[in-house]
Amino acid sequence: MKFDNIIIGGGLSGLTCGIKLAEQGKKCAIVSSGQSAIHFFSGSFDLLGKLNGQEVKNPLEAIKTLPDAHPYQRVGIKNIARLAVEAPQLLDRAGLQFSGKSDQNHFVLTPMGIMKPTWLTIDDFxxxxxxxxxxxxxxxxxxxxxxxxxxxxxxxxxxxxxxxxxxxxxxxxxxxxxxxxxxxxxxxxxxxxxxxxxxxxxxxxxxxxxxxxxxxxxxxxxxxxxxxxxxxxxxxxxxxxxxxxxxPAIPPSVPGIRSQILLRKRFEELGGTYFLGDIVEEGTFKNNRLVAVQTNNHGNIKLEADQFVLASGSFYSKGIVATRDKLYEPILGLDIDGDIDSEKWLDEKFFNDQPYMHYGVKTDSGFRALKNGKPIENLFAAGSVLGGANALKEGSGAGISLLTSLHVAEQILK
Ligand SMILES: Cc1cc2nc3c(=O)[nH]c(=O)nc-3n(C[C@H](O)[C@H](O)[C@H](O)COP(=O)(O)OP(=O)(O)OC[C@H]3O[C@@H](n4cnc5c(N)ncnc54)[C@H](O)[C@@H]3O)c2cc1C
The missing domain is CATH 3.40.50 (Rossmann fold)
Known part of the structure; x- marks a missing residue:
């Protein structure tokens, strides 16, 4: 089976990347093994809520001070500002109305009864x-x-x-x-x-x-x-x-499941193919390119494409796996941006910035995934599978997922 683009992972990044590509006429497939972080969605998408422990008022300003390795810096500050306008418009076309500004966080009431800074809030809340x-x-x-x-x-x-x-x-x-x-x-x-x-x-x-x-x-x-x-x-x-x-109540999140349903519907209405409940098991590489992936449900039928996007999530979705002494990307054996020495993964103080939260798939400056030190020409990584940020600590999870996925779609469309 041949597509223009195949995306591995159907969470927020996989779906938004797929929608952007399909809107531009690409024949696109998403293979997704199942539940994603959207099922736990709080109702808001964060861009940057905290920096050095302090609440951020203006995320676009604060992003400028992030380290060079941070995904926002790698996308580029100007691109972030532009894509942060595009993201809610894309969600709106899928029937999801969000409001908020990228240069001024607003606040939402959490299940703990406290106000939390955020970027975009779905209009239920x-x-x-x-x-x-x-x-x-x-x-x-x-x-x-x-x-x-x-x-x-x-x-x-x-x-x-x-x-x-x-x-x-x-x-x-x-x-x-x-x-x-x-x-x-x-x-x-x-x-x-x-x-x-x-x-x-x-x-x-x-x-x-x-x-x-x-x-x-x-x-x-x-x-x-x-x-x-x-x-x-x-x-x-x-x-x-x-x-x-x-x-928000304890997950599963009702607005989250609705968001997942509507994003998938939009993708399929644009002609996209969504393989739900299928697992990408391995890939075939040739001359520094990924030519096909093999999935659990498709057996010997390989799925081929011109470009691939890895949007398989972080530890929670098993996009990155850590055993007692090994940190790895389980599908394609890609290089990991993280410490090899497992002693360095954890800070003994639980509430400190945990090093392992910054780990992810290594890419070049164009978000091409690296394997054995070399970028794979037609394989991009997007979303929480990327390293370089502690999304939980800084309140940047959905921002990184949405904006890197739109950026990667642009690289493919160039
Ligand atoms: C529990 C949880 C709740 C969160 N809530 C929020 C929130 O409310 N607001 C916010 O701003 N951020 C939140 N975040 C941060 C979150 O990382 C992002 O918001 C974002 O949704 C992550 O999207 P993603 O597509 O990168 O990854 P994921 O949502 O993890 O999606 C990855 C997908 O890839 C699939 N996959 C993995 N391996 C394979 C394979 N081999 N073959 C096929 N498919 C595969 C998985 O099944 C999954 O569907 C949350 C994170 C977690 C873990």
Whole structure:
């Protein structure tokens, strides 16, 4: 089977790279073994939230001071500024409305009830312009009886710092009785499916919310609405007669799964082929080029392409693997940007910047992956498989994934 481009990995970077290539008419395939970090999505994409332990106000300015090896520096500051405008537009074409500015972080309320700086927030959630003010003084947190994945006490406790008087109320509805009988069924996706069944449940729910929130200025609910379409969220907001603040629940994330579904749909509508549940096992190299990959489901049928993109994620998705004494890229045996000596992987102080978090696939300046010290001409790496940043510590995860994937797509389209 022959394609123009094959992308290994169908998370945020693989999908956005694929969409950009398919929008330009490329015949593109994505092979993805399964779940990605989007399933754990908080509702916001970070560009740069922290630098040297300090909160960043203007990510575009702060990016200029990052080390040369950082993926943003390698993409180039001007390119980052341009692609940071393009990224939300691409998401919008997929039906995902995000808002935010790359030169000014805003804040979102976390499940711990504290304000966190971020770049783009999906419109299910509320954006705050200041991190020291919650605009309402009397709030009610409503939760579904038996739903253990929303930690209301943390939110209540966190909001005390902003001088908010918060009450927690649990409520039951007959429509949730079937899933409530088994605590492992009472998960955010199953609650969302009940609301997806029709308007009656949502109407009844909204009435209940309006009754329970009498005397309060704002309603806080877990983000369990709109698994397949965001209409449920929009409808709910219009039915509730108070401002509504949604807070992410424990994963699986409902807005995350919706985002994954909509990105995949957009890719397929553009003519892309998405091989879900297939694992790329190895590659065939010839004259410093990757000519084909072999996958679990396709057996002897090789998948060939002119260019390949490795977007297989970091440790969490097994894009990079560490055993007791070995650090490696498991699919194509690519070079790793990281310490060989396993003694150097960890800092003994847990909260310090952990060296291993900076490790990833080594590339040249054009994001071509290196194998045995040489760049593979037609193999690019994008997203969290790249080294050079501690995305968790600096709050840059989705920014790196989105912007390196769009940059790599541009290299291919040149
Ligand atoms: C749990 C978690 C939650 C996060 N939440 C946020 C957040 O809310 N906001 C934020 O800004 N950042 C967040 N991040 C940072 C995150 O790294 C990025 O946001 C981004 O989603 C990563 O995308 P990716 O495509 O590079 O990698 P991934 O999302 O990890 O996707 C890699 C994909 O490659 C597939 N794959 C791996 N090996 C193979 C193979 N051999 N064959 C085929 N497919 C393969 C995997 O199955 C997976 O689908 C989170 C990270 C993690 C780990």
């Amino acid at each position: 509320t954006r705050f312009e200041q991190n020291d003010v919650f605009p309402w003084k009397k709030a009610v947190i409503l939760n579904f009886s038996g739903f253990l994945d929303f930690h209301t006490l943390f939110v209540q406790d966190g909001l005390k710092k902003y001088d908010v008087d918060v009450q927690i109320k649990n409520f039951a509805m007959k429509e949730f009785e079937a899933i409530r009988r088994n605590p492992s069924e009472m998960r955010s996706t199953n609650i969302a499916k009940v609301f997806d069944q029709g308007e009656d449940v949502l109407n009844e729910f909204a009435q209940k919310v309006n009754q329970l929130s009498e005397g309060f200025e704002v309603v806080i609910l877990p983000a369990v609405f709109g698994l397949f379409t965001k209409n449920v969220v929009t409808d709910l907001k219009s039915m509730i007669n108070k401002p509504l603040v949604l807070i």
